[in-house]
Amino acid sequence: MTRSTDLIHALSFDIEDWFHMQGVEGLDDHDNWDSLPSLVERYTDEILQVCSDANVRATFFVVGWVAERYPRLVARIVDEGHELGTHSHLHRMVTDLDRDEFTSDLKRSVAAIEFAGGAAVRGFRAPSFSIRPGTEWALESLVDLGIEFDASLYPVARNGSGYHVEPGGHLFELESGGTIRELPVSILPLGPLSTRFSGGGYLRLMPMPLIKWGINRLGARDQPTVVYLHPRDFAADVPTAGLPPKRRLAATIGTTRTKQKLVELLRRYNWSTCGDVLALATSDAG
Numbered sequence: 001m002t003r004s005t006d007l008i009h010a011l012s013f014d015i016e017d018w019f020h021m022q023g024v025e026g027l028d029d030h031d032n033w034d035s036l037p038s039l040v041e042r043y044t045d046e047i048l049q050v051c052s053d054a055n056v057r058a059t060f061f062v063v064g065w066v067a068e069r070y071p072r073l074v075a076r077i078v079d080e081g082h083e084l085g086t087h088s089h090l091h092r093m094v095t096d097l098d099r100d101e102f103t104s105d106l107k108r109s110v111a112a113i114e115f116a117g118g119a120a121v122r123g124f125r126a127p128s129f130s131i132r133p134g135t136e137w138a139l140e141s142l143v144d145l146g147i148e149f150d151a152s153l154y155p156v157a158r159n160g161s162g163y164h165v166e167p168g169g170h171l172f173e174l175e176s177g178g179t180i181r182e183l184p185v186s187i188l189p190l191g192p193l194s195t196r197f198s199g200g201g202y203l204r205l206m207p208m209p210l211i212k213w214g215i216n217r218l219g220a221r222d223q224p225t226v227v228y229l230h231p232r233d234f235a236a237d238v239p240t241a242g243l244p245p246k247r248r249l250a251a252t253i254g255t256t257r258t259k260q261k262l263v264e265l266l267r268r269y270n271w272s273t274c275g276d277v278l279a280l281a282t283s284d285a286g
């Protein structure tokens, strides 16, 4: 049995630009993206520096569209010893696609990321954790393309659209009879108030004592926490001019403190890639 103080947590980054945020009118047309100011390179550099200073490896789920435009950034991620994943090519919700559309987008992203990085894409995370009941074919497509693990499931119902799945890393059984390694996003189990706490806007918003309490609470059950952050989570200068007021607040809140929080978490706990954490979890399970 692993002591919680020795537990290895999963560190991950979804490498996308600020204009890849979901549900904002005008940002969903990818023909416009090249005309928008970009922050992905600058803040991924910052993320890589924080990881290097802490001597920690992470999983970088890269949007294929970003890999096509910033291939040297992907090469640097690989050079520094990190693990590559894909975060799709055009950052569309799985629930908005059919299986053929999903598979061709996935193939395009894998080709772009592997060409840029010169290393294999090992994992997948769906935009907005959007694999839901009824879209399990997405997991079958991952297996068909040789992708080893998924990190897309949100293990509680949110607006009726989560995925009822066990928390922590495990083998997910597919309808076709195969399995895929699954690392769901971490949830703070507070009954009806259960919530994410360890990534994106949640990590930005929540005070450090609450984040640590959550990590320790999951750790007491031998469950690693999955931290997931985006370059824009570090960007106090994220462009917000065209966003509705509510989204403007959600995009900027806490951005000035993200780096400091990450540095502190990396110092306090043990971290590795999603692939490493899953290897430990699924070997325990036999």
Ligand SMILES: [Zn+2]
Pocket (backbone or CB within 6 Å): 014, 016, 020, 087, 091, 126, 127, 128
């Ligand atoms: Zn995303």
